[in-house]
């Protein structure tokens with residue numbers, strides 16, 4: 001499961017970061033017994049549900065069902081990918097990570113740290129120019145007209161790039177970043193014809209785009225109306241760079257993340273000014289996509305912070321068309337999505353300024369479920385009772401959307417499954433088609449490769465099917481008594497394990513062992529990069545602790561029982577076949593008693609070995 005990052009580096013970082021300290025930087029923790037408890041930031045938490053275990057260096061929220069080690073905490077808290085979390089924690093502790101691939105020249109255009117620093121430098125330079133230079137007067141007026149307050153301008157680092165070709169280059173010459181680095185962040189561009197390097201954002205009001213941890217990574221630029229001409233786009237963003245991918249970032253998330261939780265949705269808008277006005281009016285849970293439609297990666301990002309997305313669409317035709325485009329995606333992404341279409345020719349900014357925040361809140365509350373909205377769009381203007389042809393067509397298009405949804409299974413959120421069932425019922429009534437026919441057609445439309453656990457969960461990782469009771473017992477022994485692992489690995493074949501989850505765990509232990517590395521809980525936890533699998537291991541650790549006496553005292557005896565159980569599997573299958581024969585009266589009466597006694601004896605033996613202290 002390790003994505004090839006150097007295990008030594010991970011191990012070094014893991015040992016240097018204390019989980020209690022790390023979590024304590026974000027959440028107030030109190031010591032209770034062997035644990036530390038704090039309020040979970042990811043749900044509306046009244047009694048502390050986030051638990052940190054200093055002995056095991058693990059954490060868990062029982063309500064959100066998330067947990068892991070220092071890496072998965074940083075991933076979740078900062079909205080990072082594994083590698084980024086590793087880098088963040090390494091930076092914190094002064095550990096230098098080995099570079100992948102070719103060596104990166106420090107301070108050069110490939111050095112991500114240098115790019116972040118250059119972005120910060122450029123943000124400050126443009127911001128200072130906006131607030132203090134006489135030439136930026138028209139830009140300040142523009143923002144004032146848009147009702148963006150000086151407080152917002154300061155807090156969001158809004159800036160202005162003078163309408164000159166060389167301003168940034170000249171300014172950088174006095175001790176700022178190199179031209180190459182400024183090119184690498186997309187602030188300077190090279191003209192294709194003459195090879196001249198010039199300022200990309202000249203004449204634009206600049207909205208710094210920050211990542212979830214608040215680091216500026218790009219700019220969004222609105223041309224000042226005075227400089228608008230036929231050739232210039234009204235809005236432009238930084239090009240994609242080593243630190244910025246527009247499909248994976250949203251504007252305002254650094255602020256919104258603290259205002260989104262299981263009860264408060266994230267509001268997704270289309271413009272920087274929409275977000276700024278929304279934040280000013282108390283809707284700090286608003287973000288904006290960056291000149292692109294909402295995509296799968298955005299959803300993944302947003303799902304790290306909350307469960308519900310309200311897509312706020314401008315009340316124009318383009319806005320409404322977009323609604324249909326993203327619906328399929330949302331259904332597939334298993335997110336609670338609501339659609340709010342504003343009245344005609346209004347964007348969120350207009351709406352808030354004209355009608356106020358109370359009316360806006362009411363609109364949000366009345367936003368309809370994505371599926372409901374999909375139906376409304378599909379049947380608009382169709383006489384369902386009389387125009388059977390068009391009614392069928394619209395039903396078919398709705399089912400095509402629904403078919404993208406994952407097949408309901410135990411790990412699917414209850415609410416989502418319920419919604420699907422309700423939807424089928426609703427479609428049946430609406431189109432006067434039997435539910436069974438709708439389900440049948442839905443199954444036909446579903447692609448065969450939609451295997452239950454092939455989809456991705458909210459952390460962008462694979463989902464792990466629950467372990468079987470035998471597997472749980474096995475790995476509880478592994479985490480409680482690592483000295484028994486070697487013996488178990490030698491005796492148990494991976495193919496005896498039923499779930500993919502167990503196989504992943506087994507192969508992690510096996511490869512650690514083969515490389516002569518430690519197989520204790522923390523070491524194994526560190527080797528796993530996937531937050532979902534980390535959680536499985538933390539849960540095993542907890543359950544084994546709670547059963548401490550039996551798992552730890554009798555670990556080796558229980559393990560032999562399990563090993564015997566795996567070997568016994570074939571004879572068990574035989575028993576099962578015999579039982580089937582018994583159940584179906586295929587056994588002559590005189591043989592029946594003997595067979596039953598044999599089976600009972602076998603069962604007694606098996607149970608006696610694997611759980612000697614039961615009862």
Ligand SMILES: [Zn+2]
Pocket residue numbers: 040041042043045049061062063064065
């Ligand atoms: Zn929680």
